[in-house]
Amino acid sequence: VGIHTGDSVVVAPSQTLSDVEYQMLRDVSLKVIRALKIEGGCNVQLALDPHSMQYYIIEVNPRVSRSSALASKATGYPIAKLAAKIAVGLTLDEMKNPVTGTSYAAFEPSLDYIVSKIPRFPFDKFEKGERELGTQMKATGEVMSIGRTYEESLLKAIRSLEYGVHHLGLPNGESFDLDYIKERINAQDDERLFFIGEAIRRGVTLEEIHGMTKIDYFFLNKFKNIIDMEHALKANKGDIDYLRFAKRYGFSDRVIAHRFEMSEAEVYDLRQKHGINPVYKMVDTCAAEFESATPYYYGTYEQENESIVSEKKKIIVLGSGPIRIGQGVEFDYATVHAVWAIQNAGYEAIIVNNNPETVSTDFSISDKLYFEPLTEEDVMNIINLEQPKGVVVQFGGQTAINLADKLAKYGVKILGTSLEDLNRAEDRKEFEALLTQINVPQPKGQTATSAKEALDNARDIGYPVVVRPSYVLGGRAMEIVYNDAELENYMNEAVKASPEHPVLVDRYLTGKEIEVDAISDGETVIIPGIMEHIERAGVHSGDSIAVYPPQSLTPEEIDTLESFTIKLAKGLNIIGLINIQFVIAHDGVYVLEVNPRSSRTVPFLSKITEIQMAQLAMRAIMGEKLVDVGFEEGIQPYQEGVFVKAPVFSFNKLKNVDITLGPEMxxxxxxxxxxxxxxxALFKGLTAAGMTVKDYGTALITVSDKDKEEIVKIAKRLNEFGYKIIATSGTAQKLSEQGIKVETVGKIGGHDDLLTKIQNGDVQIVINTMTKGKTIERDGFQIRRTSVENGVPCLTSLDTANALTNVIESMTFSMRNM
Structure with a gap:
């Protein structure tokens, strides 16, 4: 109690409640629902005193909730579907359970397995964000896993998180001293679970950990079982019996390999030699009491396999895992549409995913659903059983793309764009060779495998440069640096460059950023639409406001974009989707980035153009030709109207996170x-994103020196619309010199300073571009954080500020003298 349910680790069915306690809480929940006359879904949260039978009702939500989605996936019982039928007058005893097809919906689900849900947090993006958990939710997503033991269920959930860990610990856990580990256990943050594992590994008693955390001994003993198994594997290297025990506990081949001191491939071979492979059990809502034909499975190491392999040709589609910054529901949208196309073509469609919040993990979507971690081992186990025609990776974001190489080494056929071409799009030298061959320019750039090489490259290219690791999504660890000192700091802190993990160093070009999604069948390339970003290059495409159709491009520029897109798609032998980002600088069009996969703009363009892009791409992957389904090469006809995609941020829930926009999403x-x-369209988009757009009020402006010339025009226009302008001394001086009426506000800490004005509701817009104020102590950081925490729009890009000024102008009468 005290940590938001969305940020809590959840286990089902309940493991520590006695039958008396369980029945009491069940009866209380039913009393509440009946008293409130609820018809449909309802969520009741209760707190139980562990030392008595005293309980408290925390919250009642008379609707389906986040927990409803989890409960539906955990049990197979479709809560929302049945709630909708109740809404039109049916009763539970009149409806058949869609899972069994024989029992009625009034029959409560029963589980013969353990489900674990672990939240996915964004602190890999926001390392300086406050990690302590409380009543304000901070997770961006979650994973769910199913196992026959709690240990198995927990370890499967941990490796589903994609933090780079497969066990109850952290990658660098051995480097922490014991005092720091205990301090982190007391901190009640997102990594507490892993530090508990590390503490047990160091010999800290369960009594001491219980004293710090109040976590039930049942769970602490389960954690200890996992650590004890680690020690047993190390003491019995290569022992087949211990290998079997470890697999039943949910240990991955990677962790076993580490303890056995052999390679992961050797562990895999050892398992194959001794027939140690998982079986797949059905999620049936009734613990096998009734016959069921639900195509919903989880893997475990037991004897009987319930997943019957059909004779039909089948295709496996890999999902995108937990929702996180850079990889959201846009990829699940593409996955579901791809599955529909596969089914329409007569194939059996199989989904592998682990996210309970998604549509793709509804058992009614695919012909078969495997609720499993998206790791090399777990996916290969399914492939070995199903023997599909091939696997599709281009709809599951970077999660699925990163598995392509690993699966191909086992001889798995990757459908669509070939593995060689996927790698060619990411390999700097091969990609540069292609661009030279097809005559498409890109900003000057080089690859670095060490800090020294990065410095040499940057000096050769000329500052400013954009630096980023290869093979990442969401611009993770991407930054614009302006000198040697900033680059050295980046190389030391943000990334660890190596020949296996090179860093890309590119010349930073300012200009209009353009985004294009295209579909290719290997012969014909169609472009459903071109999107223009309001923010110039340097702001991540996921954080930019995208506009369709483009508003300021010349016919010549559009022709060039079309030509370059077709050249790139054909040059890379794309079969399926491709996403390309361009920059239009003063001297022409340059390609910034090419992603040979589905992108986050696919749902946006699909809904505008009514071209079902993911389905069409999947049809191309299966061999259909675009011309045969009525498409001609090039840009497709524009739709009437203007469409805007506006980003939504969660800064108000994440303390100590700087809101300044840049190349990292x-x-x-x-x-x-x-x-x-x-x-x-902008007004609607910004309002829907949670921004309050007022046609009058006070604007606080405080910008860096490089932006002072550009801010003058924006401030002058706001002043003409009736806005009062207040500014810090340097900005105020510049505005005053240009004849703009402006009030100078005091520095932070003084009487009636600018933070006080924001907190008191005296400011309606903040424009702040002090990009160097990234630390918590800096004035710029405090201005931005105070704005967010008080619900005041804070714009850190002058392009966004200019767009908002245009919106305000469209809402007001002119104040200018005629």
């Missing part, structure tokens, strides 16, 4: 606005 969602003009 920070948004957690997106919305769409549509109207006949750009300003009206």
């Amino acid at each position: 920070k948004s957690t969602g997106e919305v769409m606005g549509k109207d006949l003009t750009l300003e009206k």
Whole structure:
């Protein structure tokens, strides 16, 4: 109690309640529901005193909730579907359970397995964010796993998180001293579970850990079982019996290999030699009491396999795992549409995913659903059983793309764009050779495998440069650096460059950023739409406001973009989807990035153009030709109106996170606005994203020296619309010199300073571009954080500020002298 349910680790069915306690809480919940006359879904949260039978009702939500989705996936019982039928007048005893097809919905689900849910947090993106958990939810997503023991269920959930760990610990756990480990256990943050594992590994008693955490001894003993098995594996290297025990506990081959001191491939071979492979059990809502034909499975190391392999040709689609910054529900949208296309073509469609929040993990979507971690080992186990025609990786974001290499080494056929071409798009030298061959320019750039090489490259290219690791999504660890000192700091802190993990160093070009999604069948390339970003290059595409159709491009620029897109798609032998980002600088069009997969803009463009892009791409992957289904090469006809994709941020829930936009993605969602003009579509998009757009009030402006010339025009226009302008001394001086009426506000800490004005509601817009204020102590950081925490729009890009000014102008009468 005290940690938001969305940030809590959840286990089902309950493991520590006695039958008396369980029945009491069940009866209380039913009393509450009946007293409130609930018809449909309802969520009741209760707290139980562990030392008595005293309970407290915390919250009642008379609707389906986040927990409803989890409960539906954990049990197979479709809560929302049945709640909708109740809403139109049916009763539970009139409805058949869709899972069994024989029992009625009034029959409560029963589980013969253990489900674990672990939240996915964004602190790999926001390392300086406050990690302590409380009543304000901070997780961006979650994973769910199913096993026959709690140990198995927990370890499967841990490796589903994609933190790079497969066990109850942290990658660098051995380097921490014991005092620090205990301090982190007391901190009640997102990594507490892993530090508990490390403490047990060091010999800290369960009594001491219980004293610090109040976690039930049942769970602490389960954690200890996992650590004890680690020690046993190390003491019995290569022992087949211990290998079997470890697999039943949910240990991955990678962890076993580490303890056995052999390679992961050797452990795999050892398992194959001794027939140690998982079987797949059905999720049936009734603990096998009734016959069931649900195509919903989980893997475990037992005897009987319940997943019957059909004779049909089948295709496996890999999902995108937990929702996180850079990889959200857009990829699940593409996955579901791909599955529909596979089914329409007469194939059996199989999904592998582990996210209970998604549509793809609804058992009614695919012909078969495997609720399993998206790791090389877990996916290969399914492939070995199902023997599909091939595997599709281009709809599951970077999670699925990163598995392509690993699966191919086992001889698995990757459908669509070949593995060689996927790698060619990421390999700097091969990609540069292609661009030279097809005559498509890109900003000057080089690859570095060490800090020294990165410095040499940057000096050769010329600052500023954009630096980023290869093979990442969401611009993770991407930064614009302006000198040697900043680059050295980046190389030392943000990344560990190596020949296996090179860093890309590119010339930073300022200009209009353009995004294009295209579909290719290997012969014909169609472009459903071109999107223009309001923010210039340097702000991550996921954080930019995208506009369709482009508003300021010349016909020549559009022709060039079309030509370059077709050249790139054909040059890379794309079969399926491709996403390309361009920059239009003063001297022409350059390609910034090519992603040979589905992108986060696919749902946006699909809904605008009514071209089902993911389905069409999947049809191309299965061999259909685009011309045969009525498409001609090139840009497709524009739709009427203007469409805006606006990012949604969660900064108000994440303390100590700087909101300044840059090349690393920070948004957690997106919305769409549509109207006949750009300003009206923008107003709808910004309002839907949670921004309050007022046509009058006070604007606080405080910008860096490089932005002072550009801010003058924006400030002058706001002033003409009736906005009062207040600014810090340097900005105020510049505005005053240009004849703009401006009030100078005091520095932070003084009487009636600018933070106080924001907190008191005296400011309606903040424009702040002090990009160097990244530490908590800096004024710029405090201005931005105070704005967010008080619900005041804070714009860190002058392009966004200019767009908002246009919106305000469209809402107001002119104040200018005629």
